[in-house]
Amino acid sequence: MSPDKKTVTPDEEKEIETTGHSWDGIREFNNPLPRWWLWTFYATIIWGLAYMVVYPAFPLLKQATQGLIGYDSRASLEEDINVFKQANAPLDTALVSTALEDIGARPDLAHYAATGGAAVFKTFCAQCHGAGAAGAKGYPNLLDDDWLWGGSIGDIHLTIRHGIRQEGDDDTRASEMPAFGEILERSEIADVTHYVLSIAGSTHNPSLVNSGSRVFAENCADCHGPEGRGNRELGAPNLTDRIWLYGRSQQAVAETITNGRKGMMPAWQDRLTEAQIRQVTYYIHQLGGGE
Amino acid sequence: MAQKVSTPSLYAAREPVFPRRVKGRFRTLKWWIMGVTLGIYYLTPWIRFDRGPDMPDQAVLVDLAGRRFFMFWIEIWPHEFYFVAGLLIMAGIGLFLFTSALGRVWCGYACPQTVWTDLFILVERWIDGDRNARIRLWSRKWDPGKIAKRLFKWSLWLLIGMLTGGAWVFYFADAPSLAASLWAGTAPPVAWASIGVLTATTFVFGGFMREQVCTYMCPWPRIQAAMMDEDTLTIGYRSWRGEPRARHQRRMDAEAHGDCIDCNACFNVCPMGIDIRDGQQLQCITCALCIDACDDVMRRLGRPRGLIDYMALSDEANERAGGKPRPAWRHIFRPRTILYTVIWSLIGVALVYGLFIRSDLEFSVAPVRNPVFVTLADGTIRNIYELRLRNKSPEVKSFIIGIDSEFSDLKLSLGDKLQPSVTVMADSTYLQRVYVLAEPKSRPALTATTPITFWVADKDGGRTYHVKSVFNGEKR
Ligand code: SF4
Ligand code: SF4
Numbered sequence: 114m115s116p117d118k119k120t121v122t123p124d125e126e127k128e129i130e131t132t133g134h135s136w137d138g139i140r141e142f143n144n145p146l147p148r149w150w151l152w153t154f155y156a157t158i159i160w161g162l163a164y165m166v167v168y169p170a171f172p173l174l175k176q177a178t179q180g181l182i183g184y185d186s187r188a189s190l191e192e193d194i195n196v197f198k199q200a201n202a203p204l205d206t207a208l209v210s211t212a213l214e215d216i217g218a219r220p221d222l223a224h225y226a227a228t229g230g231a232a233v234f235k236t237f238c239a240q241c242h243g244a245g246a247a248g249a250k251g252y253p254n255l256l257d258d259d260w261l262w263g264g265s266i267g268d269i270h271l272t273i274r275h276g277i278r279q280e281g282d283d284d285t286r287a288s289e290m291p292a293f294g295e296i297l298e299r300s301e302i303a304d305v306t307h308y309v310l311s312i313a314g315s316t317h318n319p320s321l322v323n324s325g326s327r328v329f330a331e332n333c334a335d336c337h338g339p340e341g342r343g344n345r346e347l348g349a350p351n352l353t354d355r356i357w358l359y360g361r362s363q364q365a366v367a368e369t370i371t372n373g374r375k376g377m378m379p380a381w382q383d384r385l386t387e388a389q390i391r392q393v394t395y396y397i398h399q400l401g402g403g404e
Numbered sequence: 405m406a407q408k409v410s411t412p413s414l415y416a417a418r419e420p421v422f423p424r425r426v427k428g429r430f431r432t433l434k435w436w437i438m439g440v441t442l443g444i445y446y447l448t449p450w451i452r453f454d455r456g457p458d459m460p461d462q463a464v465l466v467d468l469a470g471r472r473f474f475m476f477w478i479e480i481w482p483h484e485f486y487f488v489a490g491l492l493i494m495a496g497i498g499l500f501l502f503t504s505a506l507g508r509v510w511c512g513y514a515c516p517q518t519v520w521t522d523l524f525i526l527v528e529r530w531i532d533g534d535r536n537a538r539i540r541l542w543s544r545k546w547d548p549g550k551i552a553k554r555l556f557k558w559s560l561w562l563l564i565g566m567l568t569g570g571a572w573v574f575y576f577a578d579a580p581s582l583a584a585s586l587w588a589g590t591a592p593p594v595a596w597a598s599i600g601v602l603t604a605t606t607f608v609f610g611g612f613m614r615e616q617v618c619t620y621m622c623p624w625p626r627i628q629a630a631m632m633d634e635d636t637l638t639i640g641y642r643s644w645r646g647e648p649r650a651r652h653q654r655r656m657d658a659e660a661h662g663d664c665i666d667c668n669a670c671f672n673v674c675p676m677g678i679d680i681r682d683g684q685q686l687q688c689i690t691c692a693l694c695i696d697a698c699d700d701v702m703r704r705l706g707r708p709r710g711l712i713d714y715m716a717l718s719d720e721a722n723e724r725a726g727g728k729p730r731p732a733w734r735h736i737f738r739p740r741t742i743l744y745t746v747i748w749s750l751i752g753v754a755l756v757y758g759l760f761i762r763s764d765l766e767f768s769v770a771p772v773r774n775p776v777f778v779t780l781a782d783g784t785i786r787n788i789y790e791l792r793l794r795n796k797s798p799e800v801k802s803f804i805i806g807i808d809s810e811f812s813d814l815k816l817s818l819g820d821k822l823q824p825s826v827t828v829m830a831d832s833t834y835l836q837r838v839y840v841l842a843e844p845k846s847r848p849a850l851t852a853t854t855p856i857t858f859w860v861a862d863k864d865g866g867r868t869y870h871v872k873s874v875f876n877g878e879k880r
Contacts, residue, residue: 132414145416147616245774256788261780286521314783354781354843401778401819401839 126250156397166214201225205388214264216395219331230396242276243314246400251359251376256401259356261348261376262286267343270394271351276380285380288348292373293332301328309333312341315361348376406655420542421677423525423617424535424669428696438514438522446567449574453477456798461830466576478536479796480760490755494748501744503631505736506714507638511624517609517617521570521675524561531557535672536623562603569602615676621689634717637735639690641670641681641712644724649681663707669695670712680712764797767869769858772837776876783844785877791836793860795828802827803861805838809856813846814875825863841877852879 134141165171168180204225208216217223235244239395241252248254253261262272272286279285293302301324308325330339336349344350349356358376359369382392397403408491419554420747453463453476456733460467465474467636473488478486500732502509511518531553531605532538538830544550573595574582585591586599609617618625632638671679673694676687680694691716772788780786795801805824807816818840828834842849861868 143414145414147620148417149613149616150620151415159800198802243774245772247778254778256775257780259788295839352782353781355783356781388773399819401786401837 130310135317139374142350163209174210194346201229208388208391213270213391213394216266216391217399223399226392226395227399228369229389230392230394233393234386237385238393241378246397251374252357254402255356258399258404259304259351259354260400260402260404261288261345261350261358263345264398266394266398266403269398269403270390271367272377272378273390273394274380276384278375279377281289282380288372288374288376290336290349290369292371294371297328297370302367302370305329306363306370307332307354309341309366309370310363312321313357313361314355315363317363406826412517418616419676419677422535422538422542422672423675423693424672424697426673426693426696428693428699430696431458433689434513434522434693437520440846441514441519442523444837448755449571449579454517459798462578464575465578468576471674481794481796484762487755489756490751490758494751494755497744497748497751500631501741501748503628504633505741506581506690507632507636508628508688508690511618511622511689515618515689518689520564520606520610521599521614523564524802525675527560527564529558531560558607558611558744559621561607565606565610566599567570569599572602573598582748584788615687618676618689625686634742635714635735635738635739637714638684638733638738639680639688639692639712640684640715642710642715642723643681646681646711656830663702663705663711665701665705667701669697669701673697683855692850697854707859763867763869764795765862765867766792766794766860766868767798767860767862767871768792769873770860771873771876773791777878778839779878785842785849786845787840787875789840789844789873791838791858793826793828793834793836795830795832795834796825798830800827801865803860804863805858805860807840807856807858809854809875811842811848811854813843813850814854814856815841815843842877843873848875849877853877 131140132143140149144248165178165180166180166196168184169177171178198226204222205268206220208222211219211222215370234242234246238246243252246255258264260268262268262277271284275282275284275286277286279290293305297305303322303327305328306325307317307319307321308329311319311322311325322357329337329341332340336347337352338349341352343349350356355361357365359365359374385393440877443769444501448464451463452461453474454461454476460474462474463476466474467474471482478487523610528538541550541553570586577595582591582595586595610669613683631867641664644662646662648664649664650661651666654724670681671694672682673696674691675691675693678687680688695712695714698712702709702711714732715723715729716735719727723729768791770790770792772790776787778786778788791805793803803826805816805826807814816824818826818836818841826834826836831874831875842854848854856873856875856876858873859868
């Protein structure tokens with residue numbers, strides 16, 4: 114039997130190994146970490162170095178180091194995009210070859226157009242018409258039932274393809290409200306302003322309405338129609354409803370008459386594919402205002 | 405106290421642990437827990453449960469693609485994740501409860517690391533023999549016999565590891581068809597990858613790292629201290645009864661000696677390789693095997709059991725003075741554990757209540773606030789709502805939609821649909837934009853907000869569901 118080392122009382126101090134480090138009399142016990150832990154640590158360092166060599170890593174003056182396997186996040190993104198493009202190709206073809214009016218009857222196309230159109234709208238249209246398509250002063254609200262150029266799906270398609278007042282595009286919508294400040298007297302402008310307010314059902318001065326109606330018949334009826342109901346051929350708005358692109362206050366109407374209005378919208382046929390245009394057309398048409 | 409001057413080593417190789425076989429009440433309990441937990445783990449995915457056509461007939465299934473979680477008659481949809489969160493919170497509080505009452509009892513009995521390590525040690529003992537044989541084999545040169553034993557043992561471990569990883573993936577797909585595709589080699593890569601990773605970790609953690617996982621990798625031993633107090637029952641050595649310890653031969657002539665015969669049985673059975681007589685240690689997983697070992701020694705010596713035992717710090721002074729320990733239930737039922745139990749039960753009751761009140765149909769209405777309202781040409785004010793119907797039942801259902809408000813000039817419109825009626829497919833969600841129109845110059849058209857209630861009525865079932873919302877008019 115070996116001498117009994119273990120028959121010590123717990124009170125008897127055991128010699129405890131320390132690292133020899135001592136701060137203000139506080140000593141550090143040596144509780145060594147397991148060796149595999151150390152090797153794991155080394156392995157992560159090697160992994161990190163290898164990663165740096167294999168993948169693009171260090172920024173240099175012009176370009177970062179390229180890595181050994183030529184990984185390129187832009188190229189892989191393009192690849193991903195192409196995969197989706199290819200997957201969507203049959204739907205795109207079907208969308209382009211289906212009559213606009215029939216898209217809604219095909220659930221797969223309708224869903225594809227509505228979701229794709231929402232994305233197109235948010236990317237290209239939301240800057241002017243707002244993320245919810247509610248428009249702003251001078252930018253039509255696409256949710257209501259008032260359309261300058263018509264709200265059928267075919268009308269909307271034409272507007273998007275050819276834009277408004279786009280030079281060099283023969284099919285573009287030509288919106289041209291002249292500035293009557295150079296044509297009419299100030300008093301005539303005041304008269305016609307109150308006449309327009311009256312047919313719009315807004316607060317107005319009844320004493321000016323009669324003279325205003327004569328000014329209207331001579332100068333405005335050509336475009337807006339004898340009753341002021343507008344003309345979609347010319348993009349002339351209906352003046353008898355509650356929807357006013359530039360505002361319905363007396364000041365706003367007078368300003369419009371004096372200075373004229375010349376709305377513009379880009380022609381998207383050169384910038385978007387026909388499938389994209391049809392998507393966003395369908396999307397807008399089904400928002401609630403489509404005719 | 406002497407201080408070592410030589411440069412200490414900061415890293416140490418693992419000291420192999422060769423736990424000896426032991427019999428006793430806690431070991432038996434552990435065998436039972438192992439059998440039950442492994443049984444649950446391996447068999448659960450194979451339980452069938454009929455949910456009707458087009459629905460998975462696996463009782464417990466995590467359907468990641470369909471984003472559904474099935475558990476017998478319970479079906480959790482992604483927006484009901486709070487059920488899962490609630491279960492996780494309950495698991496956490498349960499852990500607090502057990503730890504404050506019984507220390508690292510989870511580690512010792514139910515932790516997968518412990519259960520699988522136990523299983524691996526069982527295989528090891530079957531092939532290599534018990535502690536002494538294993539030590540001899542370990543220190544032996546690599547001769548063909550040792551190589552053969554090692555290869556046999558490792559391949560059995562690998563097999564267990566593979567079955568472990570294999571069982572895991574069955575929770576995520578239809579078990580029989582996945583098993584068939586695994587057999588045919590046509591299973592999806594993610595299944596193979598999961599099995600591969602879990603095989604590797606089971607093999608390495610259960611076979612080679614064992615106690616190192618509990619000591620160095622698991623954060624739990626460092627957190628558990630916050631959950632324990634001096635009333636917590638942990639494994640301890642009654643030094644006032646055992647000391648001074650003396651080996652058998654010397655006991656005859658020693659004048660005063662304690663009950664401990666220094667046989668090291670408690671140390672030899674410890675899977676963590678620690679000597680509990682040194683006091684509570686971070687490494688101890690309270691598996692109580694040392695209790696079983698020492699109780700056996702005490703029985704043979706004709707001494708009462710419990711030299712090593714579940715005990716609490718608060719009893720120490722009293723026991724040292726010759727008093728009796730307080731009964732275990734006094735340690736288990738105290739304000740702290742009762743509080744944990746109450747919180748735990750409240751969450752559980754809330755979850756069960758939530759399960760019972762939730763219906764097969766969920767109906768929600770979200771007003772579209774961009775824009776808040778639209779003025780139509782004739783001055784009609786229109787609000788847009790997104791109406792969502794979730795049909796969680798296995799049948800196709802049809803509903804009539806309507807609105808209630810105190811104003812008759814509010815009208816519901818479903819866009820170009822003429823009938824205010826919708827059909828929702830089984831187990832799916834239906835989304836529809838609907839419009840509410842207020843006549844020009846009517847009260848709701850001119851006030852800022854008007855409360856309205858949407859309702860859907862089940863065409864056959866007769867049940868009606870309501871959702872409150874508001875109608876936004878022009879502010880005046
Ligand atoms: S000291 Fe005892 S209870 Fe703790 S791990 Fe070892 S055998 Fe288990
Ligand atoms: S098993 Fe019991 S008697 Fe044997 S050394 Fe451990 S405490 Fe002492």
